Structures are given as structure tokens and as C-alpha cells.
Amino acid sequence: MANTKEVELLGFWVSPFVLRVEWALKLKGIAYDYIEEDIFNKSPLLQRLNPVHQKVPVLVHGGRAVSESFLILEYIDETWKHSPLLPRDPYDRAMARFWASVAEGKLLENAWIAMCSEGEEKERATELATEVLAHIEGLIKGKAFFGGEGIGYLDLAIGWVSHWLPVWDELGSMKILDPAKFPATAEWSGRFVEHPLIKENLPPRDKMVVYFRDRRRSWMMASKSHA
Incomplete structure (x- = not known):
């Protein structure tokens, strides 16, 4: 299991895109720190980590940021290979x-x-x-x-x-x-x-x-x- 603070998730409470990432982290048993963002008043942190789209979710792992929920799901699945999410075939x-x-x-x-x-x-x-x-x-x-x-x-x-x-x-x-x-x-x-x-x-x-x-x-x- 990853140590807390090694993994951080920037999100917004009602975003289905954020929730799908949270569900994946929970299913994999990956500890993470959650940072709630105000999407109507974007923080400097969000703008720095996702300068292109400035949207949530953003997953930060080992200091490196990954954005776009589908890409994050695949990143999670490839990084923590137990309990695979994607089919093997x-x-x-x-x-x-x-x-x-x-x-x-x-x-x-x-x-x-x-x-x-x-x-x-x-x-x-x-x-x-x-x-x-x-x-x-x-x-x-x-x-x-x-x-x-x-x-x-x-x-x-x-x-x-x-x-x-x-x-x-x-x-x-x-x-x-x-x-x-x-x-x-x-x-x-x-x-x-x-x-x-x-x-x-x-x-x-x-x-x-x-x-x-x-x-x-x-x-x-x-x-x-x-x-």
C-alpha cells in the first residue's frame, strides 16, 4: 500500500470524473491525501499542476502530476498491478x-x-x-x-x-x-x-x-x- 502523502488527489466533491479516480484508489487499497478544489476559483496549485486544462481530477504521485480521469485510471492500474481494473485480453x-x-x-x-x-x-x-x-x-x-x-x-x-x-x-x-x-x-x-x-x-x-x-x-x- 502506498504511504499517505506519496499520493495526492485534487478533486471536487460532486465531479463524477474525480469520483471514478477515488473509487479506483479505494478498490486498489491505495492511501492518498484528498485536496478539495474550488473549480470556480482555481487555486495556484491546480493551475501549476494542470496548466493546460486547469481541471480536476489531478493525481500527484511521487511529486509528478497526471491529469484526465481515464488516463489516471490507467496510470493507477499500471502502477499498482494488484486487483487489475482493465481486462488482460x-x-x-x-x-x-x-x-x-x-x-x-x-x-x-x-x-x-x-x-x-x-x-x-x-x-x-x-x-x-x-x-x-x-x-x-x-x-x-x-x-x-x-x-x-x-x-x-x-x-x-x-x-x-x-x-x-x-x-x-x-x-x-x-x-x-x-x-x-x-x-x-x-x-x-x-x-x-x-x-x-x-x-x-x-x-x-x-x-x-x-x-x-x-x-x-x-x-x-x-x-x-x-x-
């Missing part, structure tokens, strides 16, 4: 990376747009997000986790679906994660958030609702002002 590894990227670029992005928009834009974004979720349904059907019997890379990559997406559905008056349409995904979602290490490391739902309601309002006001 090269094809399965490639597919895990592929679907993680698709879920990020198509499902997450469109779910956010759907929550923060109205009319045709909302309908189109909801449709696109649902299409991706249909593919994910096929991937998880008949499995406990995307990683097999245990949580793996793809579970961590799309774990936000289980805790964030229901909040976005509620605030956006939509139903992307519909258990009737996607029963296998819904079952996986419940199984994922009930895993002890995941359950103990989730942002409070009531606090999330307040935060994302404000973000939705700000996003929609900004969109209308630029229309």
Missing part, C-alpha cells in the same frame, strides 16, 4: 476503452444537454443518450459487472450513470435511465452503488440536487443570452 482492453470513450462523449454529454435544454434540443439529446444506453444494456446483460464478477475499468468509467444520471433525469424531467427499457443496466446500477467501497464514497444526493439545479439554471440562462 488485448481485445477486451480495447473494447473497455472504446465504450468508456463512447459513454463519455455521447451519453454523458447528451444527458447533460438534455437536462439543461428544452424543446427540440432536449428531445434530440435525450434520443442520442438513450441510443448509447441501449448499447450499454447489451454489454451488461447477463453480467454482474462490466468487469465480470468484480468492478473493473468500464464500471468505474460509467459509474456516474448509477448516481448522477437519476438526479439529472429528475431535474430535467426526463427518463433516460428507464428501468423498463434498460433492466440490466438498472440492475447493474443498483449493484454498483451498493458495493461497500462505492456506497461509502458517493456525494450526498440532496446536496447534488441543489448543486445541479443551480448549474442547470446557470447553463440555461447562459444559453438563452447567447441565442
